[in-house]
Amino acid sequence: MEEKILIIGAGLCGSLLAIRMAQKGYKVEMRESRWDLRDQALEGGRSINLALSDRGLMALASVGIGDAIKKECIPMVGRMIHSVQGDLRFSKYSGREGEQINSISRTGLNVALLEKADSYDNLTIIFDSKCTHVDLEAGQAKFKNKDGAEETVSADIILGTDGAGSIVRRSMMAKTTSLLFNYSQEFLRSGYKELHIPPTAKGSWRIEKNALHIWPRGKFMMIALPNLDGSFTVTMFHPYEGDAGFNTLNTPEKVRSFFEQYYPDSMEHMPDLVEDYFDNPVGVLGTNKCYPWQSYGKVCIMGDAAHAIVPFYGQGMNASFEDVRIFDEIHTQHQGDWEKVFTAFQDSRVVNTNAIADLAIDNFYEMQDKVDDIPFIKKRTLEMQLEQNYKDYYSKYSLVTFQPNLPYQDAMLRGRAQDKMLLDLVTENDPNDLVLEEVYHKLKSISVE
Amino acid sequence: MEEKILIIGAGLCGSLLAIRMAQKGYKVEMRESRWDLRDQALEGGRSINLALSDRGLMALASVGIGDAIKKECIPMVGRMIHSVQGDLRFSKYSGREGEQINSISRTGLNVALLEKADSYDNLTIIFDSKCTHVDLEAGQAKFKNKDGAEETVSADIILGTDGAGSIVRRSMMAKTTSLLFNYSQEFLRSGYKELHIPPTAKGSWRIEKNALHIWPRGKFMMIALPNLDGSFTVTMFHPYEGDAGFNTLNTPEKVRSFFEQYYPDSMEHMPDLVEDYFDNPVGVLGTNKCYPWQSYGKVCIMGDAAHAIVPFYGQGMNASFEDVRIFDEIHTQHQGDWEKVFTAFQDSRVVNTNAIADLAIDNFYEMQDKVDDIPFIKKRTLEMQLEQNYKDYYSKYSLVTFQPNLPYQDAMLRGRAQDKMLLDLVTENDPNDLVLEEVYHKLKSISVE
Numbered sequence: 073m074e075e076k077i078l079i080i081g082a083g084l085c086g087s088l089l090a091i092r093m094a095q096k097g098y099k100v101e102m103r104e105s106r107w108d109l110r111d112q113a114l115e116g117g118r119s120i121n122l123a124l125s126d127r128g129l130m131a132l133a134s135v136g137i138g139d140a141i142k143k144e145c146i147p148m149v150g151r152m153i154h155s156v157q158g159d160l161r162f163s164k165y166s167g168r169e170g171e172q173i174n175s176i177s178r179t180g181l182n183v184a185l186l187e188k189a190d191s192y193d194n195l196t197i198i199f200d201s202k203c204t205h206v207d208l209e210a211g212q213a214k215f216k217n218k219d220g221a222e223e224t225v226s227a228d229i230i231l232g233t234d235g236a237g238s239i240v241r242r243s244m245m246a247k248t249t250s251l252l253f254n255y256s257q258e259f260l261r262s263g264y265k266e267l268h269i270p271p272t273a274k275g276s277w278r279i280e281k282n283a284l285h286i287w288p289r290g291k292f293m294m295i296a297l298p299n300l301d302g303s304f305t306v307t308m309f310h311p312y313e314g315d316a317g318f319n320t321l322n323t324p325e326k327v328r329s330f331f332e333q334y335y336p337d338s339m340e341h342m343p344d345l346v347e348d349y350f351d352n353p354v355g356v357l358g359t360n361k362c363y364p365w366q367s368y369g370k371v372c373i374m375g376d377a378a379h380a381i382v383p384f385y386g387q388g389m390n391a392s393f394e395d396v397r398i399f400d401e402i403h404t405q406h407q408g409d410w411e412k413v414f415t416a417f418q419d420s421r422v423v424n425t426n427a428i429a430d431l432a433i434d435n436f437y438e439m440q441d442k443v444d445d446i447p448f449i450k451k452r453t454l455e456m457q458l459e460q461n462y463k464d465y466y467s468k469y470s471l472v473t474f475q476p477n478l479p480y481q482d483a484m485l486r487g488r489a490q491d492k493m494l495l496d497l498v499t500e501n502d503p504n505d506l507v508l509e510e511v512y513h514k515l516k517s518i519s520v521e
Numbered sequence: 522m523e524e525k526i527l528i529i530g531a532g533l534c535g536s537l538l539a540i541r542m543a544q545k546g547y548k549v550e551m552r553e554s555r556w557d558l559r560d561q562a563l564e565g566g567r568s569i570n571l572a573l574s575d576r577g578l579m580a581l582a583s584v585g586i587g588d589a590i591k592k593e594c595i596p597m598v599g600r601m602i603h604s605v606q607g608d609l610r611f612s613k614y615s616g617r618e619g620e621q622i623n624s625i626s627r628t629g630l631n632v633a634l635l636e637k638a639d640s641y642d643n644l645t646i647i648f649d650s651k652c653t654h655v656d657l658e659a660g661q662a663k664f665k666n667k668d669g670a671e672e673t674v675s676a677d678i679i680l681g682t683d684g685a686g687s688i689v690r691r692s693m694m695a696k697t698t699s700l701l702f703n704y705s706q707e708f709l710r711s712g713y714k715e716l717h718i719p720p721t722a723k724g725s726w727r728i729e730k731n732a733l734h735i736w737p738r739g740k741f742m743m744i745a746l747p748n749l750d751g752s753f754t755v756t757m758f759h760p761y762e763g764d765a766g767f768n769t770l771n772t773p774e775k776v777r778s779f780f781e782q783y784y785p786d787s788m789e790h791m792p793d794l795v796e797d798y799f800d801n802p803v804g805v806l807g808t809n810k811c812y813p814w815q816s817y818g819k820v821c822i823m824g825d826a827a828h829a830i831v832p833f834y835g836q837g838m839n840a841s842f843e844d845v846r847i848f849d850e851i852h853t854q855h856q857g858d859w860e861k862v863f864t865a866f867q868d869s870r871v872v873n874t875n876a877i878a879d880l881a882i883d884n885f886y887e888m889q890d891k892v893d894d895i896p897f898i899k900k901r902t903l904e905m906q907l908e909q910n911y912k913d914y915y916s917k918y919s920l921v922t923f924q925p926n927l928p929y930q931d932a933m934l935r936g937r938a939q940d941k942m943l944l945d946l947v948t949e950n951d952p953n954d955l956v957l958e959e960v961y962h963k964l965k966s967i968s969v970e
Contacts, residue, residue, distance in 0.1 A: 248706065249805045252761075256705035257697065312701075356698045 076101065078213060078227035080203045080240055084178075085375030085392035086233030087185035091135045092400050093231075094192035101227065102195065103215060105202035105234070110183050119299045120266065122181070123148070123284070123386030124174045126476040131393035134400065137188055141181065145174035146298045152283035153443055158337035162283065163443070163452055166467075167459025171474045173284070173386060175297040206230060206243040208367040213240075229410055230371045233392075236360055238377035244367055255362045260382060260436065262292070262311045263318060263354040269341045271302025278341045279304065284386075286439060287335050292316045293440035294335055306342070309357070309440065318354045357382045357436075359429050365418035369411030372418070374399060379425035384435035385472060387428050391480070395421065424480035431472060431484050450498040451491070454511065462512050485520040493518065525550065527662060527676035529652045529689055533627075534824030534841035535682030536634035540584045541849050542680075543641035550676065551644065552664060554651035554683070559632050568748045569715065571630070572597070572733070572835030574622045575925040580842035583849065586637055590630065594623035595747045601732035602892055607786035611732065612892070612901055615916075616908025620923045622733070622835060624746040655679060655692040657816040662689075678859055679820045682841075685809055687826035693816055700816055709806040709831060709885065711741070711760045712767060716797045718790045720751025727790045728753065733835075735888060736784050741765045742889035743784055755791070758806070758889065767803045806831045806885075808878050814867035818860030821867070823848060828874035833884035834921060836877050840929070844870065873929040880921060880933050899947040900940070903960065911961050934969040942967065 075098055079090050082104035090102045124145060132138040149172045150164035165171060189195055200218035207213070211230055215223045232240025244253050272278055277298055279285060285296040285304070292311060296304040311317045316334075321327050324346045331339050339345065360380040366372040375392035382388075399417050406412040442448045455467040466475055468487025475483065493515060497506060524547055528539050531553035539551045573594060581587040598621045599613035614620060638644055649667035656662070660679055664672045681689025693702050721727055726747055728734060734745040734753070740760060745753040760766045765783075770776050773795045780788050788794065809829040815821040824841035831837075848866050855861040891897045904916040915924055917936025924932065942964060946955060 252708040252710065252805065252807075254705075254707045256703075256707075258703045258705075259701040261701065356701065358701075 075099065075228040076226075078103070078225055078230045080206075080213060080230065080232050081105075081234030081238075081375075081377070082186065082189075082197055082199070083233065083235060083375070084182055084185065084389055085396060086231075087182060087189050088131065088135060088393055088396045089231060089233055089374070089399070090189045090195055090197075091137070091185065091192070092396055094189070094195040095135065096400075096403070098194065100192075100195040101198065101225070102189065103198045103201040103203065103213075103225070106199065108186070108197075108199045109179055110186060119180075119301070119303065119305055120178045121175045121297045121299055121305050122178050122389050123297065124176045124181070125386060125390055125473045127387070127473075128390035128393040129174075130476045131397040134397050135188070137184065141176070141184060142174070144180055144184070144300065145176045146300060147172040147282055148175055148284045148297070149282050150284075151443065152280050152285045154285060154287045154335075154337055155444070156289070156334060156336070160280075162280075163449075164456060166470050166474060167456040167461075168463075168474075171470065172282075173473060175284075175299070177299065203234060203239045206232070206240050206371060208243060208247060208371050211370040232371065232373035232377045233375045235376045236358070236380035238373060240371065240373050241362060241377050244362075244364075244371075244373070247367070251364060251367055253362065253364065256360070258359050260357040260433075261313075262309055262436075263356055264383075265308045265310070265318065265349065265354050266352050267294075267306035267308065267342060267348045268344060269296060269304035269306055269338075270343070275302045277302050277304070286443060287338065288440050288443050289316075289334055290441050292334075294338065295439070304341075306338070309436075312354070321349075324350070359433065361422075361426055361429060363418065363422050365422065366411075366414030369414060372414045374417075374421075378418075379422075379429060381425075381429040381432045382436060383432070384439055385428060385432040387432060387472065387480075391425055391428050394476070395425075427479075427481040427484040428472070431480070431487075447495055447499050450503050451494045454494060454498060454503060454506070454508075457508055458512055458515070461508060465512060465515065482520065486518065489518045489520055490515055524548065524677040525675075527552070527674055527679045529655075529662060529679065529681050530554075530683030530687075530824075530826070531635065531638075531646060531648070532682065532684060532824070533631055533634065533838055534845065535680075536631060536638050537580065537584060537842055537845045538680060538682055538823070538848070539638045539644055539646075540586070540634065540641070541845055543638065543644040544584065545849075545852070547643065549641070549644040550647065550674070551638065552647045552650040552652065552662075552674070555648065557635070557646075557648040558628055559635060568629075568750070568752065568754055569627045570624045570746045570748055570754050571627050571838050572622045572746065573625045573630070574835060574839055574922045576836070576922075577839035577842040578623075579925040580846040583846050584637070586633065590625070590633060591623070593629055593633070593749065594625045595749060596621040596731055597624055597733045597746070598731050599733075600892065601729050601734045603734060603736045603784075603786055604893070605738070605783060605785070609729075611729075612898075613905060615919050615923060616905040616910075617912075617919075617923075620919065621731075622922060624733075624748070626748065652683060652688045655681070655689050655820060657692055657696060657820050660819040681820065681822035681826045682824045684825045685807070685829035687822060689820065689822050690811060690826050693811075693813075693820075693822070696816070700813060702811065702813065704811045705809070707808050709882075710762075711758055711885075712803040712805055713832075714757045714759070714767065714798065714803050715801050716743075716755040716757060716791060717793060718745060718753035718755055718787075719792070724751045726751050726753070735892060736787065737889050737892050738765075738783055739890050741783075743787065744888070753790075755787070758885075761803070770798075773799070808882065810871075810875055810878060812867065812871050814871065815860075815863030818863060821863045823866075823870075827867075828871075828878060830874075830878040830881045831885060832881070833888055834877060834881040836881060836921065836929075840874055840877050843925070844874075876928075876930040876933040877921070880929070880936075896944055896948050899952050900943045903943060903947060903952060903955070903957075906957055907961055907964070910957060914961060914964065931969065935967065938967045938969055939964055 077093050077098045077100050079086050079102040082102050090100050094100045132141050150162055153161045201215045205214045212226045281298050287294040294308045296306040298304050312319050327349050365378045374395040402417045403413050458465045468491050471483035471487045526542050526547045526549050528535050528551040531551050539549050543549045581590050599611055602610045650664045653665055654663045661675045730747050736743040743757045745755040747753055761768050776798050814827045823844040851866045852862050907914045917940050920932035920936045
């Protein structure tokens, strides 16, 4: 095949996409604005991790890298909820065995994908080459290279996987009226800051390894995910303003006293708390949506470039990997007609990425505020019983996380309807009076348009 | 008062705002990217008109120009609905006397506002000066003047009224993460094209003067508003693609035969139909929303710059004028503290401009598709009876259009609840069986949070 595909952005989504397109025989050139992660990954530095679940794994498997990646994962089988008093309560993600999510190093995963990508002769990766503009109609992209030189690259097809701040998307936005380009960006009034729990002296985990830890506190929270080296990456999600606001917690004393009051059991595990707090920046939490994703049958965006979401469902990376799997399937159907591929892809996909964006916002409120509520706990208990007893019952969380063949939109509609029914049942009845079989049939009778 | 206010954009909203700020004693400088409308308004050319209603009139009255403007208006007391067969059906806007909307020349109104603005010694207007960037924190704006020279203007306060493509808003968007700037742009898959019905040889109106004419055709429509000179400005609202699409109607033959089939009664009134059709561009129909509207207590946007909406409720200009009235009131309360003024203004206003944006989208579907439906007609008949008999009953349309003291959001919530109740009543009952008094009490009992 003589067609050249230019992929802009060699992050998680771009690298996976490049592998698949190379496997299909295209001449692939992938450019990345930053350095080659492999040069610095070995130097250490603290890990940022992500939750990889079935949708992501399915997409990784489709390029033949699923099993290799699994070995780098730490399974998380539920949420470990830390109360202010330091009590622990474990809430499983699923009533079924083997349904788990996986903590994985973001850099490690990206490096593995780059290594795989580099193994194809028809795939070239160029780093330190920053896209500045895309001529959508001509299929040409301008880059600024490390030495400052400008370069124009032509291709038959350009695929933009350049993340939430996508330059490819920005080039589409500059053509707003001719493309009728719908776009939205919406930010939470909370941000995030990363902290760190180091391993024990023996290199082991200081708190339960196989769990996603949550310190839910109503209007703010902290979470922690395990790393292979025995450490945990901790993330505070707090508002910018107010008593718990990042802007308010602006002295070592205030930070220490805040942690003593709200996260006391975490302090013994974070010797560098104050240093980390002031070293690390506050990141913003935003949702981007847009439509169309393609222009002129020449250029198409996917991953965060098309749909950046907040991290509270652990589905950002999974949704981007799923983009690649769906794109691949649709490409197989309509091969030879890129405009048809792009149009079918964006039109089938945007409703689902919009759905996971909205679910992720819902989960922001659920995680920080609801996981410790009595009705919520009753609902989760009932859901666990249902999942243990009925192979074909899936909670909303399980539909999203463990049913990778179910489109996100269907998972959202069914999951929300189930949640509403279950919450009504546990608030209107003593859960002991509920007959599981009847609840199951009631739930199964839900019909979602 | 020594404070200098720079207003960017001398359109309808900016001109009204400049007048009010000059009346309050500020040193006002208003800059406009285009030429002085007064230089060319006299040359003629075809009129573009707008529907001015009570909210706009109330704001104009607040600067003392209401009565003068009313004289330039043609009252429209209802919708004249043209069927494919050429039958006419008149549907009043209100059951009460004196409740009407007003057709006015856009250019004429802008010229009147500019004339008034020019009468203040403390107000300077500079035309042909295009804003290219605003330094939000410094309170400085860059302009490119007619001669190509760049100029930087400093001010204590900068108010951006530079329309849907606002450069001031774009400068805020460039600071997305520090301002947490929410923004959305969404386009209808229909556009618009203006046509023209000339006056009769005697300078009179060829079709009913005191009405807004509609040719509703389901997935597309045409409307016409009267001008003082006896002409009508006609606007087609059609999809881009498909049988009725602007892109499909691309030859004189196709246009003529389409009009013969769908708008036959209009053809005798449009001798220049085909010429107009091919001379005039297709405009896009979009909704812009954003938040915040202010930055650093220095810069604030309003009007279309903050909330561009589609034209189907006839409220775009009225909402922008209302911005000025509300801004003025809040300014009076918090005078001396601009950050408080801006924050109180944006926070009280954005929910209402979001509401009218959504109502305008609803009306797009209502006007082209519903006005000729039996249940809709039954509902309107009942509403007219209610308005004729009960002084304090207002239909959704009347709440939005004739209750200028009611915030748009309240009008939307109450109006939608009333519509739902009335549609249920007329579909479930024979309207003759309904007792007006009972319907009235049922409607009045609606409680909107």
